[in-house]
Amino acid sequence: MDRVVTSQTLTQAVAEHLRTVIHQGEVGPGDRLPAERELAEQLGVARASLREAIKVLQREGYVRVQRGALGGTYVTELIEPLAKWRMRMRTQAGEFDDIIDFRIALETDAARLAAVRRDRTDLAGLRDSIASLGRVSNGHSAFRLSDSQFHSRVAKTARNLRLEAAIESARGELFVPHDLLPYADPIEESRRDHQQIYETIRDGKPEAAASAMREHIERTRQQLRDIVFGSGSGSGSELEQASG
Amino acid sequence: MDRVVTSQTLTQAVAEHLRTVIHQGEVGPGDRLPAERELAEQLGVARASLREAIKVLQREGYVRVQRGALGGTYVTELIEPLAKWRMRMRTQAGEFDDIIDFRIALETDAARLAAVRRDRTDLAGLRDSIASLGRVSNGHSAFRLSDSQFHSRVAKTARNLRLEAAIESARGELFVPHDLLPYADPIEESRRDHQQIYETIRDGKPEAAASAMREHIERTRQQLRDIVFGSGSGSGSELEQASG
DNA sequence: GTCCAAGGTCTGAACCTCAGACCATGGACT
DNA sequence: AGTCCATGGTCTGAGGTTCAGACCTTGGAC
Numbered sequence: 001m002d003r004v005v006t007s008q009t010l011t012q013a014v015a016e017h018l019r020t021v022i023h024q025g026e027v028g029p030g031d032r033l034p035a036e037r038e039l040a041e042q043l044g045v046a047r048a049s050l051r052e053a054i055k056v057l058q059r060e061g062y063v064r065v066q067r068g069a070l071g072g073t074y075v076t077e078l079i080e081p082l083a084k085w086r087m088r089m090r091t092q093a094g095e096f097d098d099i100i101d102f103r104i105a106l107e108t109d110a111a112r113l114a115a116v117r118r119d120r121t122d123l124a125g126l127r128d129s130i131a132s133l134g135r136v137s138n139g140h141s142a143f144r145l146s147d148s149q150f151h152s153r154v155a156k157t158a159r160n161l162r163l164e165a166a167i168e169s170a171r172g173e174l175f176v177p178h179d180l181l182p183y184a185d186p187i188e189e190s191r192r193d194h195q196q197i198y199e200t201i202r203d204g205k206p207e208a209a210a211s212a213m214r215e216h217i218e219r220t221r222q223q224l225r226d227i228v229f230g231s232g233s234g235s236g237s238e239l240e241q242a243s244g
Numbered sequence: 245m246d247r248v249v250t251s252q253t254l255t256q257a258v259a260e261h262l263r264t265v266i267h268q269g270e271v272g273p274g275d276r277l278p279a280e281r282e283l284a285e286q287l288g289v290a291r292a293s294l295r296e297a298i299k300v301l302q303r304e305g306y307v308r309v310q311r312g313a314l315g316g317t318y319v320t321e322l323i324e325p326l327a328k329w330r331m332r333m334r335t336q337a338g339e340f341d342d343i344i345d346f347r348i349a350l351e352t353d354a355a356r357l358a359a360v361r362r363d364r365t366d367l368a369g370l371r372d373s374i375a376s377l378g379r380v381s382n383g384h385s386a387f388r389l390s391d392s393q394f395h396s397r398v399a400k401t402a403r404n405l406r407l408e409a410a411i412e413s414a415r416g417e418l419f420v421p422h423d424l425l426p427y428a429d430p431i432e433e434s435r436r437d438h439q440q441i442y443e444t445i446r447d448g449k450p451e452a453a454a455s456a457m458r459e460h461i462e463r464t465r466q467q468l469r470d471i472v473f474g475s476g477s478g479s480g481s482e483l484e485q486a487s488g
Numbered sequence: 489g490t491c492c493a494a495g496g497t498c499t500g501a502a503c504c505t506c507a508g509a510c511c512a513t514g515g516a517c518t
Numbered sequence: 519a520g521t522c523c524a525t526g527g528t529c530t531g532a533g534g535t536t537c538a539g540a541c542c543t544t545g546g547a548c
Contacts, residue, residue: 004288005261007254009535017249035494044248046537051496068545071494094403102406105353113345159338162346166410253504279525290506295527312514315525 014053020172025144033073089228100221111213114157115206122157126198258297264416269388277317333472344465350411355457358401359450366401370442
């Protein structure tokens with residue numbers, strides 16, 4: 001009988017959804033979102049509401065809108081949003097570890113459940129995600145997409161809707177273009193981790209799967225920590241400039 | 245780029261909040277909620293919005309509203325809501341285990357973190373909750389309140405806002421008046437479990453704390469399963485009648 | 489120069505949310 | 519019996535949100 005209750009406008013919900021889609025790499029810099037009329041229908045909202053959400057993302061520097069024949073809503077290079085995200089992680093004490101620890105709680109248990117509940121189809125899907133991660137030779141957003149897909153599939157294999165939704169949401173709060181990863185070969189490292197998680201799930205070893213997932217996310221924590229708190233930006237000085 | 249986005253009206257959010265408050269036993273049958281004007285201010289919403297939410301709860305059988313000198317919003321005996329909840333758990337396949345498994349994921353990890361991050365104040369709070377659980381001799385909603393409080397405190401001790409919020413929300417989805425617990429002495433059993441969890445946290449043993457919490461929730465799963473799926477209702481036939 | 493898909497703008501209706509005024513009820517107190 | 523008054527019940531006007539749908543404008547492709 002003490003807390004304050006709030007709600008969210010549709011516009012805010014849509015903006016958040018699109019932000020998550022971008023953070024998770026389902027669409028990346030240069031990509032064009034579906035036309036407004038079409039996207040509005042896909043999301044099940046009125047065009048007006050979607051447009052409001054797009055204006056929000058525009059102000060935040062996530063997208064750029066163009067009229068005319070090649071018109072559409074294009075994802076930017078994300079320099080400004082990344083700078084702001086990094087600033088927020090650096091400033092708000094504990095925010096960064098809060099998110100990572102939350103992910104560990106959710107995803108280790110998802111891996112544990114997945115090792116018990118997986119079927120042939122799940123395993124095939126996981127193999128697919130690992131394979132497509134291996135195929136990504138260019139340092140583009142395809143890496144984040146593959147990475148994201150693997151984690152989503154583990155979540156789905158756990159057969160728990162709440163867990164799946166929470167994992168999706170927590171992953172959407174993180175946001176790091178692969179280009180900034182400081183390691184020599186984070187893709188290969190990630191691929192090895194995923195392979196190991198896959199094997200423990202395939203072999204039906206819940207505790208091993210949980211451990212593997214925990215170690216994987218801890219490694220991610222280290223990589224992200226370097227990006228967020230490290231002095232070097234890893235990709236030049238653009239980070240500090242945040243052109244609008 | 246495929247899912248559907250929705251939002252929630254303030255009224256729905258407030259109704260959900262109040263439902264959670266009742267489910268967790270913070271207020272129980274016979275209790276009176278604060279006056280509308282006061283509660284609206286506490287929650288930070290207009291009286292009109294709160295009133296709408298109250299109407300929803302009234303229709304669902306959670307509360308009964310009275311005018312006049314002893315007027316106010318009173319929590320009912322919850323017979324109808326309990327019957328509906330039980331029906332939902334029985335009908336929607338997996339819903340029940342979905343919630344419990346989700347709680348396990350969240351709370352075992354909360355216990356694990358708590359064992360590392362606890363300080364003197366946390367430990368005192370946990371001892372308090374256990375003690376007040378022991379003092380509850382009557383079979384009233386005070387049991388659920390004490391129980392709820394212990395779990396909340398473990399969550400707080402984990403020092404993770406997202407984890408805490410998720411645990412709160414998951415616990416709010418469960419809902420069982422203590423009167424229906426089929427065991428001879430569920431309070432004593434719960435007290436022992438809590439005591440053990442407390443000791444592992446106090447001793448700084450993360451893995452032991454996680455195990456203890458997992459076992460505790462698994463025991464809860466069994467008790468609730470009996471109530472939800474058992475043929476006997478444990479407290480007479482009222483369950484099946486759900487007077488509106 | 490025409491075409492036309494895509495963004496930009498506008499309208500009217502329905503609903504949500506708010507602050508605040510005012511009405512109706514019914515035990516408690518005198 | 520009569521008054522008091524906290525509490526729920528009702529109403530209003532303003533402002534914001536959301537919707538469907540019509541219509542305008544832009545600018546490469548052809």
